[in-house]
Amino acid sequence: MGLHHVDGYVLLLQGENILPFLDGLSSNLVNGPCTTVFTDRAAKIIDACDVLVIGENVALVGYGDEKDRLTRHLLDHLLGQNIQIRDISSLNKIYIGDGEEDYPPGATVHEGWFGTVCILGNSIDFEPTWTEEDWREHRIQNVIPFAKHEVTSRHHPFACGLAELVHSSKGCYLGQEVLTRMRSRGKFGHRLVVKENPVTGATTVGKAHSLSIERIQ
């Protein structure tokens, strides 16, 4: 059991009809707290984010280097809607783990697809119980792709193990036509696998096993 500190970002969205707005731009059904993937027209990943509903506000938590790209993507699609986006990353620290942890008072905890996410204001002292290596081994054991490794703008969600975050019947969203075609034809091009070391071209290298995205023959 443990929690690992991750470099990520938190965007706070305030206003009206935030969830439908996010639903129209991402691959999972966004009608409450969830994890979803923002894709472009070619279904390549912009970023995968956890969606936290906090009262009337919504927080988007991302784990990669794509904050600026995602923010621009969201702002470009606002079209006068009454939604404001604040970047509150610098006010918080983000931890992720297996959910078997005692969280300090003031923690915002969310059961996401990548793991249990814990967000703490900077004023709260907390010592993570997992090292980077612990988190890496946990991901390899459970075949969990993650930002900067497998979840990158070079891949579509199916290729990097995020098929569970591609809803099959939610309707249109950016990239949906491409992903639906892949699913209906059963042609995904690449897939995420775990292999015993040594693994050439591994995306996450562990002690004995590694994660890799390989072409489907």
Place this chain on the structure above:
Amino acid sequence: MDCGTCESASPLQVHVPDEVEVDLTMTDKARDMLTDAFGDDRSHALLVGVLSGGCSGYMYDLQIVESTETPCQELNINGFRVLVPRASSHLLNGIEIDYVDRLMGGGFKINNPNASSSCGCGESFA
């Protein structure tokens, strides 16, 4: 979580494209269909808007409304009031409203010279 709803985190700046004076046309078929829909009543207007979403990023939104709180340009096209939201004027300038009469995929269609691509069903564009 420190949500920063105080002044410590100011909203991100939205780059708002310049509003353009919308030039919009309507085919005879679309005009006939609107005539059927409106009858002699001209108190209502056709709202032609854009929403985010759809397979290509933006979706057309056609509504018949009496009024709207959305800031709009009001046009008179063939005797019909047509409202175009100011926030999406840059995406709708030059469009042609058409009506396609067929069993599958029929209905009002937008031909948009600003669209670099559109999805299979024609309801969204980029």
